[in-house]
Amino acid sequence: MKKSVFLGALTVAGLAAGVAAAGTLDDVKARGKLNCGVTTGLVGFAAPDANGHWEGFDVGVCRAVAAAVLGDKDAVEFVPTTGKTRFTALASGEIDMLARNTTWTFSRDVDLKFDFIGVNYYDGQGFMAPKALGVSSAKELDGATVCIQTGTTTELNLADFFRSNNISYEPVPIETNAEGQQQFLAGACDVYTTDASGLAATRATFENPGDYVVLPEIISKEPLGPLVRHGDNEWGDVVRWSLNALVAAEELGITSANIAELSAGTNNPEINRILGTEGTLGEMLGLDVDWAKRAIMAGGNYGELFEKNIGESTPIGLARGLNAQWTEGGLLYAPPFR
Amino acid sequence: MTTLTDPPKESFRLSMLIYDTRYRSMTIQVVALIGFMLLIGWLVNNTAQNLLDLGKEPSFSFLGEAAGYDINQRLVDYDNQNSHLRASFVGLLNTLLVAVMGCITATILGVIIGVLRLSKNWLISKLMTVYVETFRNVPVLLWIVFTMAILIETLPVPRSFKGVDVGAVVVTNRGIYVPEPLFSRSLGDIHLFGASSFRFDISLDLIAFLIALALGLFVRHKINQRAHRIQEETGIRPTTWYLSLAAVAVPVLVVLVTLGFYLGYPEFKGFNFRGGTHMRNSLIALWLALSLYTAAFIAENVRAGILAISKGQTEAAAALGLRSNRIMSLVILPQALRVIIPPLISQYLNLTKNSSLAIAVGYMDLTGTLMGITLNQTGRELETLLLGMLIYLLISLSISLVMNWYNNRVKLVER
Amino acid sequence: MSDVFFVRTEMLQQQAPPSTSVGIVGWMRENLFSGWLNSILTVVSALFIFFVAGGFLSWAVSPTWGATSLTECREILAGHEGACWGVIRDRWVQLLFGFYPSELYWRPILTFVLLAVALAPVLFAEKVPAKLVYFTAAFPFLMPWLLWGGSIWGPLAAAAGFVIGYFVYGAVVKAAGSLAGLIVGVAAALIWWLFLAPVVVDLLSGTVSIGLEAVESRKFGGMMLSITIGIVAIACSLPIGIVLALGRQSDLMILKSLCVGFIEFIRGVPLITLLFVASTLLNIFMPPGTNFDIIMRVIIMATLFASAYMAEVIRGGLAALPKGQYEGADSLGLNYWQAQRLIIMPQALKISIPGIVSTFIGLFKDTTLVSVIGLLDPLGLSNAIRADTDWNGVVWELYGFIALLFFIFCFSMSRYSMYLERKLRTDHQ
DSSP, X not given: OTHXXXXXXXXXXXXXXXXXXXXXXXXXXXXXXXXXXXXXXBTTTBEEOTTSOEESHHHHHHHHHHHHHHSOTTOEEEXXXXXXXXXXXXXXXXXXEEOSOOBOOHHHHHTTTEEEOOOSEEEOEEEXXXXXXXXXXXXXXXXXXXXXXXXXXXXXXXXXHHHHTTOOEEEEEESSHHHHHHHHHHTSSSEEEEEHHHHHHHHHTSSOGGGEEEOSOOOSOEEEOXXXXXXXXXXXXXXXXXXXXXXXXXXXXXXXXXXXXHTTOOSOHHHHHHHTSSSOHHHHHTSOTTHHHHHXXXXXXXXXXXXXXXXXXXXXXXXXXXXXXXXXXXXXXOOOOO | OOOOOOOOOOOOOTTHHHHOHHXXXXXXXXXXHHHHHHHHHHHHHHHHHHHHHHTOOOOSGGGGSBOOOXXXXXXXXXXXXXXXXXXXXXXXXXXXXXXXXXXXXXXXXXXXXXXHHTOSOHHHHHHHHHHHHXXXXXXXXXXXXXXXXXXXXXXXXXXXXXTSOOOSOEEEBTEEEEOEEEETTOOOEEEESTTSTTOEEEEHHXXXXXXXHHHHHHHHHHXXXXXXXXXXXXXXXXXXXXXXXXXXXXXXXXXXXXXXXXXXXXXXXXXXXXXXXXXXXXXXXXXXXXXXXXXXXXXXXHHHHHHHSXXXXXXXXHHTTOOHHHIIIIIIHHHHHHXXXXXXHHHHHHHHXXXXXXXXXXXXXXXXXXXXXXXXXXXXXXXHHHHHHHHHHHHHHHHHHHHHHHHHHHSOOOO | OOOOOOOOOSOOOOOOOOGGGSXXXXXXXXXXXXXXXXXXXXXXXHHHHHHHHHHHHHHHOOSOTTOSSHHHHHHHHTTOOOOOTHHHHHHHHHHHHBTSOGGGTHHHHHHHHHHHHHHHHHHSGGGSOTTHHHHHHHHHHHHHHHHHOEETXXXXXXXXXXXXXXXXXXXXXXXXXXXXXXXXXXXXXXXXIIIIHHHHHHHHHHHSOOEEOOOOGXXXXXXXXXXXXXXXXXXXXXXXXXXXXXXXXXXXHHHHHHHHHHHHHHHHSOHHHHHHIIIIIHHHHSOTTOOOOHHHHHHHHHHHHHHHHHHHHHHHHHHHSOHHHHHHHHHTTOOHHHHIIIIIHHHHHHHHHXXXXXXHHHHHHHGGGGGGGTOOSHHHHHHHHHTSTTTTTOOHHHHHHHHHHHHHHHHHHHHHHHHHHHHHOOTTO
């Protein structure tokens, strides 16, 4: 008799996720919601607040895409994923895009059949150590106990680094950043290694951040970017250009404050094209003319998102560094909108 | 005169498959089997189709590739250039280690607590009740992370021992260091399974030690037998304790001295202690949490077992003049054992299966290696999970077999 | 010789027992200090309790209820050790309901209140009116509708399948016998569910749309998620468990080995591996294009997991029935299904209830494992909460609160199960 709990639930809710057909863009539009995979919680990048409202830098990208496609920055279902479940969630169509500090690597792009649509944060793996340890370089860490997060590229980088420098170490694998922080603060490991952004974010919340240093070595390249399934190029284009619009907006000086004014028309043809007052870029993507305008208004341009979530005005206090615009010595370089 | 003939033989009709009880059970079984086959076929077909769509081909060749990651607790030699299969083997041994350690301590704790719960001491029995209820009613995963947090937060960091004379055992929040047995004239190891992924070294010193111990115990057994015989014949039991002691101690000591036995003490060097045996806090946390959690269940089984023994047994034993602790160990527990063992088997199984929660504290067991990092790095969900489940199934079945064999041995033979 | 006898002519007054064996002192002598070993044990445990309780209280009594972040807690405590209760004040609702829309909290609350009502005829059979059992039958359809919302027609159509199946069975039984009736009845219900019901539901919800605001399973979280997974899985596993238990008991060799194989497989692997299957493999096993959300998949695997254990519990109940019951049923001329339905199952299920309750407690505790695959159950949420800059670094308060929640639920259920066991143990009285 009670089998029908399942059947009832099935009919009511189970099939809500829809079918992963070829056209993700059409699916998203039909569903009216964007399913976006994020972490289960990483300071500054994605975490739910007390009302269940997700916030963070990666979350900002999801919201921009939702605003561009659906016109509503809140039309996003955030699906928390772990290192293990993220790729299957994307491959199976449970999520439409994954914005979860995922490193763009050859095998993920080619072997696992995903498309990285760009880079929203240029990162690298670093080390953090207590000042009291008296270490000034990662090469002095012979015999040290190192906390690493599993399920990421970091454990391979770490093994490679210690192997190539011919020094020994004791790995302490941990599941989440919160646990890593706890072990590190209690001294259960000498150094904590993860992406440099994560280190800075973690350090910022310490009781005495000044007692800890981030070592100068960056032992890997970690271009973190959103990704989509391989083979659905229309959808890939939408996500890619939504991200590019945020980056270009910063370069061109479009902010959430002046966007209304600028969308009345300017002398700069590229701004006009982005904001839809000139050309038919939106139509080519399968969206309307205001798509980029809405994406930018969702949380501001790239610079605004950065400042609001992880920038120097926040407790996390990350410097732009590699993530500055190319005009300011960084790596952000949006292709032209034409 | 009439002759008996067989009743007219009914010719077979199709409807008999349903209405005739002789055939009906066959029909049902065949239908069930076909249904089952169809289900399996459907699943396999779906899987094949989906894997084709994803562009993946099921293959176990990834197991031979270099793993690339390091494992901290290794019972056999391993480095990050070894294969994924070797890494899984290291993980499997870690699983078995914590399961065996957990089962032993959980049994000891469980028996003590179960007996104490029936203690006449009010405070003790209440304390034990609180213990059992707290541990039974909170999820084991929570206990594991909780124990880990306690170990990390309350114990001192190794650095605080810098320049301090630490002695033999050091307790730090990275684990416990105990002296390790070393041999200056070691016999070396035997290498089993050549260079395969399951290669395994067994220390000859350990084997020599065990042989000596077994020899000693055997001699002691003989001495006791002789004493017993003399007691039977003459009524006087000769004093044998010094002979027994010598029989056990002499061969062991001889082996230890010839092999040059000494203890390696932990020493603080650089960032950590070196030397000694390092029991990492992930192991301790998992072991402790699983033992304490399972002990609460075993305690309940033990209590039920003791209560199942009729009061007459206790009274009869008391009438023979036995003291209360001897009544418990000689009369009650041996009988209660028969009631305790069947549920004990399932507690052992539960403990072994719960050891897969090791990933919560970063203990690199089978779930952490094969179904954890290997899965993540290779993206082979189907193969790793199937293999992992198969191994767990084999472990569970072996535990069941061994324990059921033991249960049959101690079972009361009903006449 | 003088005959002097001393004969007491009146009874002595009964004396009060010595002061050392009555009252508190007597009780303590008897129960705490009855020997040197006991005295040592008592003193040691008293000291243990004193230190643990003292340490805990001095930590727990902390004026930080109003704090809005860990930094603020630290300011309030000014260097003293103490709990930071602000995180509980800030997040307790989330730990209970997850991301369920706050204006709809009445729905899960109502569901769980109604659940208690629906369970009453089963759990406290003699204390409630018998008619309530109809509500119990309707509840499995009501519960998903209340929790997940959506159109009322879906659950109604699911329920209609059973009604249709029943009536078809009734009609065919008279014409063609019970087995044929059963087969045709099940077939009719399946046809209804698979082909007719979706069409009818679409039609009805198009014309008369009665419904609640739909809530996606993804919004479920915290304690509510644990309870939902636990209850749905146990409820679904009951019928599967009965079938498996009967299969395992039956004489049909193939059927028996299939059931034994399934039960032993599920019981032989850890739940966590089944959850990994739910999170990574289940979609691969389904036809291309199907897509359950992760909570549905977890419920499916939890159901399979629970049904193996349920089968063993019910098998125990079947085995505990005296053989005379089976023989009695046979001698009345009842066939297998009639005997099961009228004689065996009602009794076997009743004696299995304590076992079922403890299976439920076990499963309920095991729902914390879903945090490992990224679902936000209380334990998973505690990680998400610690990822908030305000609460980064909080440990004990969250774990303690979650442990307390689980303890309350499980402890009360286990007490109930013990009460039931005492009640059912009629033979020793």
